[in-house]
Amino acid sequence: MSISDDKKLETLNDHYKDTFAQIRDYISLRDKLLIWILLVAAVMLFEVFSPSEAGLAIAQFASEKVGLNGALINTSFIGSVIWFLMLVLTMKYFQTVGLIEKHYDYIEKVEDAIRKNYDGATGIFSREGRHYLENYPLFSDWSWLLYTIIFPILLVAVLLYKIYNEVFISGCSVIFYINLLIFICIVTSTILYLRMLHFKK
Incomplete structure (x- = not known):
């Protein structure tokens, strides 16, 4: 049983909307991950420039939020946990940007497939793909660069x-x-x- 052109177009359009919705979700996740990475990086810098205060803050946080005895906390171990958290966040961030x-x-390929059904309508169905790839506004270019x-x-x-500083602290x-x-x-x-x-192929 052959599928009509109208049905094919409807299927493509639904797929286009679903794909765009996924992009929006990935962008939201990317932005949240970026905020978390910046927060963890700020904690790391706090450890570098104010190690004593950072140790006290970590001990207080562990005592109040986690219920641990702050005096028994190994700050070096907590530092490694923060490093591992940064690794997990950056890996997830890079994967998310790659998916976007x-x-x-x-x-863009889906847009091209839909656009073939509209003779002479070269600018239709190019809101997210072609314009994103070829016609960035200046601010979007700057955001992409960032x-x-x-x-x-x-x-x-x-x-x-941070790791250079740890050579002198942890040896x-x-x-x-x-x-x-x-x-x-x-x-x-x-x-x-x-x-x-x-360096895309």
Whole structure:
């Protein structure tokens, strides 16, 4: 049984709307992850510039919110937990941005398929794909630059400063090597993320 052109167009249109809804969800998740990453980075910098105050704040937080004895908390261990949290957040952030880019590439193909049903209507059904990829407004260009270049580089710079500082605090301890391994994982993920976005095949 053959499918009519109207039915095909209806199916494409529904698929287009579903794909766009997924993009909106991914964008919302990306923004939330970015906020969390910035908060964790701020905590890390707080540990660097005010280690004593940071230790007291962590102990107080653990005592009030988690119910642990602040005096028994190993701040170095908490520091490694924060490093691991940063790794998880950055991995999820990079994956989400990658999904957004892939969905925009895909939705342009869906727009092209829909547009073929409209003779001479070259500008129709190009709101999200073609305009996103080819006709960025200046502010969108700047936002894209922040998300895909400036933010990753600044993040690595902050983490590099943090791990460099830990050499003088923890020395060559087991905790330091764990944190160093996490740092290497984050840097590797960042490089692959930048390669994925800026060196597409």
